[in-house]
Amino acid sequence: MTNPDQNTLTPSDERSPLDPDELIDWFANTARDLPWRGPDVDGWGVLVSETMLQQTPVNRVLPIWREWMSRWPRPSDLAAAPQGEVLRAWGKLGYPRRAMRLHEAASVIATEHGDRVPSDVDTLLALPGVGTYTARAVAAFAYGRRAPVVDTNVRRVVARAVHGAADAGNPSPRKDLADVDALLPTDDHRASRMSAALMELGQTVCTVRSPGCEICPLAGNCAWLEAGQPAYDGPPKKVQRFAGTDRQVRGLLLDVLRGSDGPVPRAELDAVWSDAAQRDRALDSLLVDGLVEQTEDGRFGLPGEH
DNA sequence: AAGCCGTGGCT
DNA sequence: TAGCCAAGGCT
Structure with a gap:
């Protein structure tokens, strides 16, 4: 359990927390209707989507996720499939070890959790391939829990709106988590919606290259916009080479x-x-x-x- | 804890 | 064109 009072925000040059309801309303009105956000999608569907979405764009995940849900609607269904079939069905999503870990996780869920994806963050974290992001994403999006969700999009939104910086620097897990935790309302329902809204905002409006400040619900309360959109001045980001590796x-x-x-x-x-x-x-x-x-x-x- | 682990679209 | 980037996790 994270104590909101222990967040490491320094009050001097920081902005007061964003208005949760403003973001939640914006999300309710403008969010894309991605299939894994549907009312009939359970924890399994969310876990599969979050795993596929790790470092992989939404558009590439969409058809594969649909196929997987149709083919393996429960964890035990995937667990029963041969690894080779799972890898083929993963196709060219990339990082195929994710598919193998999801296969292992499905087996654990089937045998140890009654074929139902856990809703508790710590239990989720024990599953192979489930890290700090995915565990909280499942708890929040599948089960409506208050679980600060920190991904690259949320880090960018917080960096801009709260800290007034063009982009987040290198990840600082504890501080990042504390930052987001401080923004979330106390109740589970609104906190989970706000988590989804922060991610959606970072993906569709508060983007890396061309931020849509003119349509941003936070424009009136954004430290970065108010500061005149100063350029990123943090340490250079490490870019991985791929060709020839x-x-x-x-x-x-x-x-x-x-x-x-x-x-x-x-x-x-x-x-x-x-x-x-x-x-x-x-x-x-x-x-x-x-x-x-x-x-x-x-x-x-x-x-x-x- | 810095580096490794796929893939393809975009600018 | 060639780097940059995309809902991270693991060791």
Whole structure:
């Protein structure tokens, strides 16, 4: 339990908390009707959506989420599926280890939680692939709990509206959580709606490149706008390289296996990357991660398919 | 705790 | 064009 009185906001140059009802009303009027926000979506649907949405844009998730919900409507349904089928159904969402962890989580939920996704943050945190963001997102969005949800969008909104900075610096989990906690009303219902509203605002209005201040419900009370939209002046953000990394090679190898009916000979994998040493390293790591399995006759395939 | 883990659209 | 970026988690 977080004590709101222990937040680390320094009162001198900080703005008073945003008006929850202003945000909640804006959300009620303008929110996109994403399928995982539907009234019939349970904790399982929300957990699947939140996992897919980790580092992956909404538009790419939409069709895959629909297919998964139709195919595996309960955790036990997914748990019963072979890993290879799960990886194929994950398609090109990226970071396929998420699919394997979700598969493991489904098994735990089915066997230890009566096939029902937990509503308690700490219980959720114990599931594989569920971290501080996802646990709170499920508690708030699926169960209407007051659980501060901190993602990259919320961090940006708070940085601007509250701290008057163009963007949030590097994550500071405790402070970020305390910042958001201080903004939320005390009751579960309004707090959960405000959490959803903060995320939606960051995604659709208070964006990185072209913030829509002219249509922002917080425009009249935004520290950044009031300060004249000063440029970001924090430490430079680390940008990951992708081209030429093991990550790219792993992706190419897995793409071959997703596209084949069954295990393939080594030569078929060798064709996707010229650097043999890097190719071997990538394949080894996939085997270690359990994303690829080797058959007794030496071929390679998705796990659980032979 | 800094670095790794996919993928593709956008500017 | 080539970097930037997208509802993070794990080690």
